[in-house]
Amino acid sequence: MGTAQQQDRHVGKKRLLSLLTAAAVTFAASVAFVTGAGPAAADPVEECTATKGAIVAVDFGPFGGDVVRGCDTTPTTGYELLHEGGFTTEGTQHDGDGFICRIGTVSFNSGTQYPTPATEDCVLTPQATAYWSYWIASPGQDTWSYSPLGAMSRKPQAGDVDAWVFGGTDVGGSTGRPTFTPDEVRAGGGATPGPTGNPTGGP
Structure with a gap:
């Protein structure tokens, strides 16, 4: 495999990892938003x-x-x-x-x-x-x-x-x-x- 192909594959893996990380962060934020939508904890x-x-x-x-x-x-x-x-x-x-x-x-x-x-x-x-x-x-x-x-x-x-x-x-x-x-x-x-x-x- 040529050097150019190895570089392309390396860049592709990094891009895929970035996309997966962004998706995970978005999902976590969505879950936090949904679960945090309940009533506020009242002051005594x-x-x-x-x-x-x-x-x-x-x-x-x-x-x-x-x-x-x-x-x-x-x-x-x-x-x-x-x-x-x-x-x-x-x-x-x-x-x-x-x-x-x-x-x-x-x-x-x-x-x-x-x-x-x-x-x-x-x-x-x-x-x-x-x-x-x-x-x-x-x-x-x-x-x-x-x-x-x-x-x-x-x-x-x-x-x-x-x-x-x-x-x-x-x-x-x-x-x-x-x-x-x-x-x-x-x-x-x-x-x-x-x-x-x-x-x-x-x-």
């Missing part, structure tokens, strides 16, 4: 205080669950607070992720998101009689206000409490308020109410 609720972080509470009562709390010590938006608090969400096909159509958590029914597709297809914006309404309370407030902003636009402050309740309300938020108070779920508030109104421990 006790790490959120009146001057640090914010609490989010989701009422799974309409689906047979309890009120589940989450904490994010450095939330930048209400949407991030919900996700960093340990919850997963799904938006609608019409409005995208900004309109939260389903919410789930590993703390309830193995992470199943509600309402399920059998009840709500999340294609269009859900009716005002059956959707996740968004409520907020500032530090020192023990009454809920219907959030004038969507979760992606709201900027939680230290000591804030957010709540998500499934059901119906009007644009002004005069109906459909959470059945629990901000003090019951805020940092240091202790137990949270279950679907029957009896207190249950936080996550």
Whole structure:
């Protein structure tokens, strides 16, 4: 075999090795992306205080669950607070992720998101009689206000409490308020109410 042929074969082997290495790296990155797509690990609720972080509470009562709390010590938006608090969400096909159509958590029914597709297809914006309404309370407030902003636009402050309740309300938020108070779920508030109104421990 001539020197030129040996060089060509050597170059070919190096090129093949480079392609195989690149493919392996791409596959590993893809696996890491897929396996890392789950809910974020929430900060322990006790790490959120009146001057640090914010609490989010989701009422799974309409689906047979309890009120589940989450904490994010450095939330930048209400949407991030919900996700960093340990919850997963799904938006609608019409409005995208900004309109939260389903919410789930590993703390309830193995992470199943509600309402399920059998009840709500999340294609269009859900009716005002059956959707996740968004409520907020500032530090020192023990009454809920219907959030004038969507979760992606709201900027939680230290000591804030957010709540998500499934059901119906009007644009002004005069109906459909959470059945629990901000003090019951805020940092240091202790137990949270279950679907029957009896207190249950936080996550």
